Amino acid sequence: MSTVTKPYHIGRKISRIRELKDMKQEALADALGISQQTVSAIENSETIDDKKLLEVAKALGVSVEAIKNFTEENMVTYFNTFNDSTLNGPVNSNYCTFNPLDKLMESVEENKKLYERLLQAEKDKIEYLEKLLQAK
Known part of the structure; x- marks a missing residue:
């Protein structure tokens, strides 16, 4: 299965974000109050209406812009910043609240x-x- 997304295929972007969040289609369907088959249809659609996109974004815990602007390259860059100590400074995992x-x-x-x-x-x-x- 290829993880490369076409620039404007919103359904694949939704699918990839859902996978990165380790969420199954059933869980997304439950959050949206729809069937798993409907989620599958959404993920196979090249376009989606703005109202439904907003609902999906809320269910995934991301913004609509994050879905629209999602690319694999952006994700690699985003996750690499966690390992770059020059950007984040020293990591202190023993921080007390x-x-x-x-x-x-x-x-x-x-x-x-x-x-x-x-x-x-x-x-x-x-x-x-x-x-x-x-x-x-």
Whole structure:
């Protein structure tokens, strides 16, 4: 199967984008509320009306322009930019979305509160036992 797209064959572009997103025709059909056969017909069409194209773009999670301007060469260039450290700078896969020290301090405060509650419970227990001893 050739992955080369004709410049204006919108159906092949849709098909290729769907494949790149690892989506089956059935999944796209479910997202659009149509049958798999209809998706197949769309992917075999050279043209598609703008309303349907907008629906397909939303289902694929891309813009209409991305579908219209899709080429294999653009995709290769796009994916190669992820490996080019001059464009992206150093890759830091250990980026935290929170401050680890803040989380540590939260746990310290929580432990402190738990310790204080435990200490108060022990004091209450001792007080209760002293009252029992005095009553005898």
